[in-house]
Amino acid sequence: MADQRDSAGPEAIDSAHYRSVLGHFATGITIVTAMGNDGPVGFTCQSFSALSLEPPLIWIAPATSSSTWPLIAEVGSFTVNVxxxxxxxxxxxxxxxxxxxxxxxxxxxxxxxxxxxHGTLAQIDCTLSSAIAAGDHFSVVGAVVGLASAHGAPLLYFRGGFGEFSY
Ligand SMILES: Cc1cc2nc3c(=O)[nH]c(=O)nc-3n(C[C@H](O)[C@H](O)[C@H](O)COP(=O)(O)O)c2cc1C
Incomplete structure (x- = not known):
């Protein structure tokens, strides 16, 4: 039986509550990189997901406040490093x-x-397919143009802290 103590109506959803509840969804961590017009750029990004297999698409959510995202969008291609x-x-x-x-x-x-x-678990090379404003983030779809991976354990993020995966 799910714990209902945190259930609340829409009027009770403030930022701290949203962060706290959504933080229960454990994810990996990525760094999204690009070769900007003035050199390499990148930012740490938790909001990443596989999206479509045919055609191969992925999804990321850069904040509208990110100073790096516009530099990536300008060149129109990026890599998601896991x-x-x-x-x-x-x-x-x-x-x-x-x-x-x-x-x-x-x-x-x-x-x-x-x-x-170097040393990342997987690399997903993309071209920018679409970027749509969604609240304080952009909903970005990347078309996958290259893939690579290596053996190793992932870095995880859960309830505001880093951790490691164990079976
Ligand atoms: C664990 C973790 C996860 C993050 N996930 C995201 C994310 O999904 N989207 C995002 O825009 N920023 C995310 N950030 C924050 C960005 O990394 C940070 O705001 C950004 O790098 C600021 O630099 P910039 O101005 O060069 O973009 C995350 C930061 C941390 C530490």
Missing amino acids: LGAEQEPLARAFAKSGADKFAGVGYDLGVSGAPRL
Whole structure:
């Protein structure tokens, strides 16, 4: 039986409540990268999902406040890098606006021309298919043009904290 203590009408949904409840959905963590016109750019992104198999599409949700997303949208191609268990420092570094995020970070360029970060679990190269404003985020669909993966454990995010997967 589900715990009903947090159920409430729409009038009770404030930001803290929304974050708290939605935080119960455990996810992996990604860094979305692109080769911007002035060099590599990227940001940490939890809001990522597979979307369509035929044709292969993925979905991400960049905040309208992101200073990196417009640089990615400008070039129209990006890579979603899925982080491994040891890459929490990378997740934190790419979440800092204005920082030199690529200092000391190794990468190769993927099929879309965007950085595939070394040591990441999977890389999904995309071209930008659509971006629609949705509240304080954009609902972005990427057409998958390249794929790669490696063995390893994932970095997870649950209720505001990083963790590791175990069976
Ligand atoms: C665990 C975690 C998950 C995040 N998920 C997202 C996300 O899904 N979408 C988003 O726009 N920002 C997300 N962020 C915040 C961005 O990484 C951060 O606002 C951004 O990197 C700021 O830099 P920018 O101004 O260069 O974009 C997340 C941050 C962390 C630490």
